[in-house]
Amino acid sequence: MRIALIDDNEIDIFVNTKLLETSSITAEISSYLNPLAALDELCSKEIDVIIVDNQMPEISGYGFLEKIIECKQDDLPLMIVLTASVHEELREKYKGLHDQIKLWEKPLNVEALSSLLAEA
Amino acid sequence: MNKQYLLYVDDEEPNLVAFRAIFRREFNVITATSAEEGRQKLDDNPEVKVVISDYLMKGITGIEFFESILEKHPYIIRIILTGFADQTAMMDSINKARVYRFLSKPWNEYDLRQTILSAIELYDARKNIAKHQKELENSYDSLNQFVHKASNEMRSTLVSMHGIVRLAKLEDSDNKNMNYWPILEKGIMQIDLQLRNIIEHYESDQRIGVSNKIDFNEIIQRCKQALDSFQDFSNINMNVVVRATESFYNDPFRIQLVISNLLNYVGDQINPDKGQINLDIEVIDGKSGVQIMFTDDDIGIENEQLNGLFELILSKGNNQDISLYLVKQAVENMNGTIDVTSIPGEGTSFNIFIPNNQSEFHANSSN
Numbered sequence: 001m002r003i004a005l006i007d008d009n010e011i012d013i014f015v016n017t018k019l020l021e022t023s024s025i026t027a028e029i030s031s032y033l034n035p036l037a038a039l040d041e042l043c044s045k046e047i048d049v050i051i052v053d054n055q056m057p058e059i060s061g062y063g064f065l066e067k068i069i070e071c072k073q074d075d076l077p078l079m080i081v082l083t084a085s086v087h088e089e090l091r092e093k094y095k096g097l098h099d100q101i102k103l104w105e106k107p108l109n110v111e112a113l114s115s116l117l118a119e120a
Numbered sequence: 121m122n123k124q125y126l127l128y129v130d131d132e133e134p135n136l137v138a139f140r141a142i143f144r145r146e147f148n149v150i151t152a153t154s155a156e157e158g159r160q161k162l163d164d165n166p167e168v169k170v171v172i173s174d175y176l177m178k179g180i181t182g183i184e185f186f187e188s189i190l191e192k193h194p195y196i197i198r199i200i201l202t203g204f205a206d207q208t209a210m211m212d213s214i215n216k217a218r219v220y221r222f223l224s225k226p227w228n229e230y231d232l233r234q235t236i237l238s239a240i241e242l243y244d245a246r247k248n249i250a251k252h253q254k255e256l257e258n259s260y261d262s263l264n265q266f267v268h269k270a271s272n273e274m275r276s277t278l279v280s281m282h283g284i285v286r287l288a289k290l291e292d293s294d295n296k297n298m299n300y301w302p303i304l305e306k307g308i309m310q311i312d313l314q315l316r317n318i319i320e321h322y323e324s325d326q327r328i329g330v331s332n333k334i335d336f337n338e339i340i341q342r343c344k345q346a347l348d349s350f351q352d353f354s355n356i357n358m359n360v361v362v363r364a365t366e367s368f369y370n371d372p373f374r375i376q377l378v379i380s381n382l383l384n385y386v387g388d389q390i391n392p393d394k395g396q397i398n399l400d401i402e403v404i405d406g407k408s409g410v411q412i413m414f415t416d417d418d419i420g421i422e423n424e425q426l427n428g429l430f431e432l433i434l435s436k437g438n439n440q441d442i443s444l445y446l447v448k449q450a451v452e453n454m455n456g457t458i459d460v461t462s463i464p465g466e467g468t469s470f471n472i473f474i475p476n477n478q479s480e481f482h483a484n485s486s487n
Contacts (some may be wrong), residue, residue: 016283018291022287106283
């Protein structure tokens with residue numbers, strides 16, 4: 001299992017990495033503070049789960065996943081967007097991009113992630 | 121000091137000449153012999169602060185002339201000169217043309233000068249008020265935007281802190297400090313709720329014309345789940361009945377804001393000594409909208425507190441809950457109504473009406 005965390009906030013990266021590490025999920029975790037660098041790397045790398053922050057200065061979570069969907073096409077990873085608050089409009093917007101995208105509130109809910117992975 | 125601009129309109133040329141001879145040293149006197157020329161001169165000279173007009177002119181009265189310039193030049197102060205002995209008929213027109221003063225002809229130089237001077241003063245004062253009003257509106261807007269932005273930034277930091285606390289709870293599970301983390305977490309979530317309220321209030325105020333189909337059961341469940349982590353509902357037997365059969369359309373964001381804040385208010389008010397209380401949440405069809413009722417059998421609210429219940433009272437040492445203020449704002453933004461009745465010792469009932477925007481929805485979706 002390979003999980004990528006993309007967030008411009010260092011604390012959130014730290015917390016989410018730790019939360020994943022201490023959870024029952026066994027995974028190789030890669031984290032990126034710079035989403036553009038992450039895009040470069042992830043497009044040419046196999047990845048199972050992408051957890052991305054909705055709001056980043058260089059590119060939004062939406063723009064980020066748009067690019068991921070473009071470069072991954074048939075081999076789409078599980079896509080989770082984290083945001084401080086979930087709005088109906090934001091949910092619709094992501095649904096419009098891809099109906100499998102999950103929009104979750106911060107901080108990352110590891111239990112929900114592991115049951116999601118169990119379903120898959 | 122700069123000479124102030126006046127316009128004098130009179131169809132009798134000699135009056136204009138006499139007026140100019142007397143006042144030209146003190147004021148910049150512009151004259152016109154007809155209403156039409158007067159309007160033209162006003163357009164050409166935006167500096168004009170006071171217009172003096174003869175009452176009886178060829179084909180038009182001074183009042184009619186004033187009415188014709190009201191919309192274009194709302195700040196200009198208007199003075200009528202009249203030879204009529206009986207002025208009562210004209211007094212009726214004061215409101216229509218908003219005439220500042222009537223002076224009788226032939227005019228007295230001293231009276232006319234004093235009237236012009238106070239008219240200029242009034243003009244300047246009105247202009248000043250309008251300017252301040254505009255500035256006030258602008259700063260109110262920027263303050264709102266600032267609070268909105270600051271709240272979002274504070275939330276984002278707070279959410280990170282929340283993550284740290286969660287992590288600490290996990291890693292520290294054997295330690296005796298364990299008890300501290302949930303207290304800290306609860307505090308963080310309470311601040312977070314306050315910040316969310318501020319953000320939602322601002323966003324609710326800004327929204328126009330959003331109309332979607334509303335699923336009340338789903339919204340009520342979602343609101344309850346969102347509050348569950350820091351609001352203890354274990355003492356409340358919640359009974360939800362949704363009997364709205366008609367499709368209901370409105371702004372889901374505002375509906376959610378209303379329900380979530382009412383739930384939060386009820387949760388905050390519960391008297392722990394009372395034991396279990398019942399909360400009935402009912403949504404039923406009403407005339408061209410829905411009726412939402414929150415009825416509890418808690419200790420109720422005293423009459424004198426009932427009046428100011430929905431007001432935002434920011435006084436020192438008063439940890440006022442802004443939930444009900446937010447509820448009322450959101451309901452009013454949807455053109456709905458809210459009222460509350462309470463019997464001390466028996467319970468409280470909130471009754472909300474929200475109009476159905478179904479027709480608007482169809483209108484929107486067809487274009």
